[in-house]
Amino acid sequence: MPELPEVHNFKQYFDAAATNQVIDRVTVHDDKIIRNMSGPVFTDALAGRKITGSVRRGKYLFAQLENGHDLLLHFGMNGDLNLYQDESDRGRFERFALHFRDGNTLGFDDSRKFARILYLEDRLAYIEQIKLGPDALDLEEAYFLHQLEGRKTTLKGILLNQSVVAGLGNLYVDEICYRTRLHPASRVNAMTLEQKKMIYREIIDVMEYATQNAPYYRDYPENWFWHTWRHEGGQDPEGEGAVEITKVAGRTTYYVQGRQKLVE
DNA sequence: TGTGATGTTGAATG
DNA sequence: GCATTCAACATCAC
Numbered sequence: 001m002p003e004l005p006e007v008h009n010f011k012q013y014f015d016a017a018a019t020n021q022v023i024d025r026v027t028v029h030d031d032k033i034i035r036n037m038s039g040p041v042f043t044d045a046l047a048g049r050k051i052t053g054s055v056r057r058g059k060y061l062f063a064q065l066e067n068g069h070d071l072l073l074h075f076g077m078n079g080d081l082n083l084y085q086d087e088s089d090r091g092r093f094e095r096f097a098l099h100f101r102d103g104n105t106l107g108f109d110d111s112r113k114f115a116r117i118l119y120l121e122d123r124l125a126y127i128e129q130i131k132l133g134p135d136a137l138d139l140e141e142a143y144f145l146h147q148l149e150g151r152k153t154t155l156k157g158i159l160l161n162q163s164v165v166a167g168l169g170n171l172y173v174d175e176i177c178y179r180t181r182l183h184p185a186s187r188v189n190a191m192t193l194e195q196k197k198m199i200y201r202e203i204i205d206v207m208e209y210a211t212q213n214a215p216y217y218r219d220y221p222e223n224w225f226w227h228t229w230r231h232e233g234g235q236d237p238e239g240e241g242a243v244e245i246t247k248v249a250g251r252t253t254y255y256v257q258g259r260q261k262l263v264e
Numbered sequence: 265t266g267t268g269a270t271g272t273t274g275a276a277t278g
Numbered sequence: 279g280c281a282t283t284c285a286a287c288a289t290c291a292c
Contacts (some may be wrong), residue, residue: 003270032288059271077271078290093289112289114271130272153282162272171270226270250284252269269291277283 001198002059002075003046004136004167005210010073010081014063014106017083018051019101033095033110037119039161046071046098049201057124057135058166062123069125076114082107097214136167144200148188155191155199156184157249165203170251172210175225176202176227183262184248184255 002010027213028039037045050066063071073079082091083106090097091109094115100107121127134143147164158164159173168176179185179202182195191199214220218225229236234243234254239259246250 006270074271077269111291112287114287116272151281157282160271168268239279248277248280251271265284269289271287273286275283275285278281 002079002090003074003169003172004058004207005172005214007056007061007075007099007167009214010075011054011061016053017081017104017106018063018098019053020050020078021102021104022050022099023098024048025099026096027099028096030095030113032111033117042207043118044130053108057127058132058162059169060132060166062120070120072116072118072120072126074116076110076116077112079108079110079115082095099151103181131163131167133163136165136203138210139165139200139203141197145196148196151188153188154180154184154249155186155188156251156253158188159203160249160251167207168203171226172206174254176206177260178225178229179206181260183260184253186261186263195263219247229256
């Protein structure tokens, strides 16, 4: 599930659960989820470490350790955090868990195993390495406009590109396109400056609204866009047209025919 | 029971 | 070399 607003919520949950906790030991149920070292090496690297806080950038959550290193949590398609005391509360799909000295355990659940966990000695070097762009909430207009120059890809493709702006995913991109009245398959190089500025504005507005109003993980408000128009048989709340389903940038895409203009 | 899924990557292609 | 596209990843839910 996680896009920027969900990971924002994971951060809140993580900070409350783990800040100032000392890791007593680590359990790894599935070595493959740790992407840059073996399970035992990972376990040794974390044992005895204190967690001092966390930093979020896009969909990436960096848990900071007192030695200056970081534990990177990327939630993939359906990662989740689960703090518990009683072993019976352990998640069915827990892949690894931090056991704190105070007796609590923070489990990382991930049924589909698309999550990525790394132990990082240098967070900034890693961000540089994967070319992760600025967080959507920190996006500056001039930078964004510059990133769009000379691009021939689709509007949806550019918004999903984490190097351009970090944090947007399939659902929120559809909502941004809906609000701008632009068809998601519109070509970036065919759009006017005004249209690009409008996209910038909606990125910020949608992300701010979502982070301020989203409850933890599920159970979004009734008027959330995927309850109204972004689903099979959905209705455009403004009644301007029919909801169509197609594929853009390789992803399932919803848009309102008649409302969203294809610019190419 | 077959299909699709809210993400990322690396290989293939242009 | 760069931008872009697309299959692959592994498993579950509908």
